[in-house]
Amino acid sequence: MALTSVQSFRDVLGELLVEIGNEDQNVVVITADVGKSTRAAKFGEVFKDRYYNVGISEQHMITFAAGLAAIGAKSVVVAYAAFIMRAWEQIRNSVARMNLNVKIIATHSGYSNYADGSSHQMLEDIALMRVIPNMNVVVPADVHDLRRCLKKLVIETRGPVYIRIGRDYSPPITFGIEYDCELGKAYLLRDGHDIAIMGSGVVLYEALQAAEELKKMGISVAVVNVLSVKPIDRETILNVAKKTGRVVTVEEHMVFGGVGSAIAEVLAQEYPVPMRILGSTTFGKSAKSHQELLEYFNLDKKAIVKAVLEVISHGNR
Structure with a gap:
């Protein structure tokens, strides 16, 4: 992309x-x-x-x-x-x-x-x-x-x-996709049946790139934009999780209490699946670019691909 x-x-x-x-x-x-x-x-x-x-x-x-x-x-x-x-x-x-x-x-x-x-x-x-x-x-x-x-x-x-919102960096994640913004709604950016990547914000660009890489490996990945974190779209999250059976979440936020936690709360109560939450566990740091930090904190395409493969491997044991 x-x-x-x-x-x-x-x-x-x-x-x-x-x-x-x-x-x-x-x-x-x-x-x-x-x-x-x-x-x-x-x-x-x-x-x-x-x-x-x-x-x-x-x-x-x-x-x-x-x-x-x-x-x-x-x-x-x-x-x-x-x-x-x-x-x-x-x-x-x-x-x-x-x-x-x-x-x-x-x-x-x-x-x-x-x-x-x-x-x-x-x-x-x-x-x-x-x-x-x-x-x-x-x-x-x-x-x-x-x-x-x-x-x-x-x-x-x-x-x-x-x-x-962020400061400047805004890659075209939803460009050309037609939907209305509604509280309580999440949006499917890409359909798939082997695993779902769900998240919020600009890191979804990395998720879409990861999905393309995984497609080359024969892995079909759904990508969900959780635009409304609260209220959260329980129906879409559950439907996608039931279809794929596995979930990886991504966000520029702590793994504690953020988007991944909100998704986990839905799934734990209604449809538990193998899941990995990608995010930060510590404070940030100075860098020369936004991309440098995504790579450093394991939120880039490479890290997402690795997490997806680990979840699939674990789920197949």
Whole structure:
């Protein structure tokens, strides 16, 4: 699969926020002194009276967004995933407990902020967000997913949503595939019958490449985009697991509490199958590229192929 139509997550985010602002006058955007680097500032250039920079104060950012939502605004918070977690208590108490209409867009997630190292590489956020009642969690695979989802989530969807995206790197995972973004839905990117690779985010590009390599070995691989991590699509996960009998999950996140854990919870309760969860078990590190980190932390095509072969070998014993 050639890398074509590669676009930047944050650049597309900035464009979409302006489009959303034009469509709905109730949308407000709040950030914590990272408007330029997240491209949220593009909204502020067009809608100065609906854009708020609260400074480096993430707890205040969330509380302020909750207050605006309480009086009818459609609040959109935009900041780095790593630093939004400073406001977990406010997200829990002020947003989720009150079930307020606040959309939290977490940028620079996973290994996407490769040069800044472990302090900026957020690998624990899905676990922290999906445990909160009323909080929905969406992880677009690429900018095409972001385009499908963002307007619908901000303008039409009521209640809290955590939307996790990277910094720039967005290989064309879902380009040319037709589906609508819906909470509680996962999407089959590739059909197969020997094993399934399920996951979220840009690492699905590596999964699709791995599926191509495995096809050459005579192994048929299904690939599932778990776009909505919470609520999770139990029906699709179970149907694919029943068809393939084996599952490998991939994500730019800790193996604890993330997408793999969410899938395992479904399968353990209803249809246990041989399974491997690929992700991180430690903090990130500085690197020269996003790809370098995927290789270092065993989330690249080669590592996924190896995991698939091990699961198949184990299941055939």
